[in-house]
Each structure stands twice: as C-alpha cells, then as structure tokens.
Amino acid sequence: MNVDQRPTAAQDFAGYLRAYHADAVDGTEPIEEVWDRYHLPDGTHRVNGRIWDREKILGRARARRSLGAPYELYIHEVVVEGHRAAARYTFGTPMLWKVQSATDVAVFxxxxxxxxxxxxxxxSASRPGWSGSGGESPFDSAAAPAADTAPAPPPAVGAEPTPAQDPAHYLRAYYATGYNPEVPVAEAYDRLHTPDALHEIGGKLMQRSGVLKAMEEGRKRGHVYPVEVHETLREGNRFAARYATSRDGNPKRQQEVLVFGEFAPDGRVRRVRFLLEPGYGSV
Incomplete structure (x- = not known):
C-alpha cells in the first residue's frame, strides 16, 4: 500500500492504527513525516496522566525503530462516534522464542x-507476556458493532433512563446504587447488568457473585465513589467512556478510568471492562 492509500483515522480508525505502526516501526521515512501524516503537528496528547509533546513522542518512536525488531499489533476493540474514537490494542515485541514484551494500550x-x-x-502499561493476542480475538474491522435490536422503550415521565440510553447514566448509577447501603446489592446489580454479565476490573475477571462481594466489602469500608464523566462514545451496542472517581470522594485522590462495554438487547450491560490509570489500585 502506498502512502496515498493509507487511511486517515477518521476514515478507518483500526486501519490508521495498523498503518501508523507499520510506517513508524518498519518504514524508512523520517519519523517526523510519519507522525505528521496521521496527526496534527500541534495536537495534544496525554499518556498515563502526563502531557507528551511532539518531541517526546518522536523520541520514543525513533528508539523503537532503532531496535530493528519485529512487532505484533493486536487490535481488540474499536468504538467510533462522529469525529471521536476509542480503541484497545496490544503492541508486542518478540524477545526470545514466544516470550515478548507487551504493551496494553487504551486510547481515546x-x-x-x-x-x-x-x-x-x-x-499504556507494559508487561512480559507470550507471543499472541493474549487470549482475545483480534478485532475484525469488517464486523461492525451490532445495531440496537429491540431497544428499551422511552422512560416514563420522572423515571430514570435505562443504561442503554446513556453510558454516562450507567456509570453514575452503577456507583451510586452499588455503594448505597439502602439498596440491596443484588437489586443494584440486576438493574444494570444481565445475570451472565462479565466484568474485568484492573485486569481481574469477575462475574456476578464476585462483583456483589466487592460491593459489599466496599460498603463496609464506607466507599462512595462519586463519578465525574469526561467523555462517552457509543456505536451500536458498544460503548466507551472516560471518567474519574475516588473511593472517598476526595478530588485530590481521583483516579482516571477508561471503560469499554457492550449492551444487551434489553438495555442492560452484558460485558464491561474497567481499565485503571497505571499507578493506581483497583476500583
């Protein structure tokens, strides 16, 4: 594929991720030209809570290219809404046999x-790992998110919206009812999730019983978790969001969380993955 055929991020976000990494790692053009092909030179970029300027990003790209090592890129999930996109992917560098250095990335x-x-x-968080997709099926850019089937009816006057109508509402309700001692934990959970929903929190996979236990323990410790939603995207039955919270409501102790999820046809959540900003503990 020549340069003129490379997709822009707006045309095909998964294609942009593949093309940019190919040009940056395996290409021979100056890194500056590669970066500016896909990104505005004066754009703003934040990595793990810190602003990275263009020179720092280019320095990291030069260092990676200088290794002369092959790479593996696995795109796990993409959500696009208008001129915004969110994605999860793993960038790996084979080291010895099937052992590799892997970097798990979530980007908005x-x-x-x-x-x-x-x-x-x-x-972005690096870890040792095995060559491959880490047990996840690679993203198929030809497989669009499922369209909304049998969407939940509009709420009655004065009633709260269902999660399917607003990802931000799901997040606020999840924390507000989950840590409200006046609402039984099972009731708080079942309002928002299907019985077989899967949760991944800080890399730990949990099902209904595990989440209920965690909520109970959080209530005993007096956790409250007010939520400040920064950004949400929705494409068909998939959603993604960025928000900040802290277990005691103190803004100085907030952690940022990136979340990717999937709605069931009845409007409840059937899969959700909470990615914590590196350096913080579990939600």
Missing part, C-alpha cells in the same frame, strides 16, 4: 476535519 482520540488525529488520551 478526536480527529480533525482533515481526518488526522488532533487529540489523544491514552493509558
């Missing part, structure tokens, strides 16, 4: 009118 991006990336917020 905003695209400029010319299709290039203008802003990103990213969580």
């Amino acid at each position: 991006a905003e695209m400029d009118d010319d299709g290039r990336v203008a802003r990103t917020v990213m969580h």
Whole structure:
C-alpha cells in the first residue's frame, strides 16, 4: 500500500492504527513525516496522566525503530462516534522464542476535519507476556458493532433512563446504587447488568457473585465513589467512556478510568471492562 492509500483515522480508525505502526516501526521515512501524516503537528496528547509533546513522542518512536525488531499489533476493540474514537490494542515485541514484551494500550482520540488525529488520551502499561493476542480475538474491522435490536422503550415521565440510553447514566448509577447501603446489592446489580454479565476490573475477571462481594466489602469500608464523566462514545451496542472517581470522594485522590462495554438487547450491560490509570489500585 502506498502512502496515498493509507487511511486517515477518521476514515478507518483500526486501519490508521495498523498503518501508523507499520510506517513508524518498519518504514524508512523520517519519523517526523510519519507522525505528521496521521496527526496534527500541534495536537495534544496525554499518556498515563502526563502531557507528551511532539518531541517526546518522536523520541520514543525513533528508539523503537532503532531496535530493528519485529512487532505484533493486536487490535481488540474499536468504538467510533462522529469525529471521536476509542480503541484497545496490544503492541508486542518478540524477545526470545514466544516470550515478548507487551504493551496494553487504551486510547481515546478526536480527529480533525482533515481526518488526522488532533487529540489523544491514552493509558499504556507494559508487561512480559507470550507471543499472541493474549487470549482475545483480534478485532475484525469488517464486523461492525451490532445495531440496537429491540431497544428499551422511552422512560416514563420522572423515571430514570435505562443504561442503554446513556453510558454516562450507567456509570453514575452503577456507583451510586452499588455503594448505597439502602439498596440491596443484588437489586443494584440486576438493574444494570444481565445475570451472565462479565466484568474485568484492573485486569481481574469477575462475574456476578464476585462483583456483589466487592460491593459489599466496599460498603463496609464506607466507599462512595462519586463519578465525574469526561467523555462517552457509543456505536451500536458498544460503548466507551472516560471518567474519574475516588473511593472517598476526595478530588485530590481521583483516579482516571477508561471503560469499554457492550449492551444487551434489553438495555442492560452484558460485558464491561474497567481499565485503571497505571499507578493506581483497583476500583
């Protein structure tokens, strides 16, 4: 594929991730030209809570290219809404046999009118691992998110919206009812989730019984978790969001969380993954 055929982030976000990494790692063009092909030169980028300027990003890219090592890129999930996108992917560098250094990345991006990336917020965490997709099925860019089937009816006057109508409502309700001692934990959970819903929190997979136990323990410790939602996206039955919270409501102890999820046809959540900003403990 020649340069003119490379997709912009606005045209195909998964394609942009593949093309940018291919050009940055395996390409021979100057890194500056590669970066500016896909990103605005004066765009803003935050990685693990810190602002990275263009020179720092280019320095990291040069260092990776200088290794002369192959790479593996697995895109796990993409959600696009208008000029914004969110994605989860793993970037791996094979080291010895099937052992590799893997970096798990979650990114929220905003695209400029010319299709290039203008802003990103990213969580990035490196770990040793095995060559491969880490047990997840690679994202198929031809498989669009499922359209809403049998959407929940509009709420009655004065009633709260269902989670399917607003990802931000889901997050606020999840924490508000989950840690409200006046609402039974099972009731709080079942309002928002299907019985077989899967939760991944800080890398730990949990099902209904595990989540209920965690809520009970949090209530005993007096956790409250007020939620400040920064950004939400929804595409069909998938959603993604960025928000901040702290277990005691103190803004100075807030952690940022990136979340990716999937709604069931009845409007409840059937899969949700909470990615914590590196350096913080579990939600």
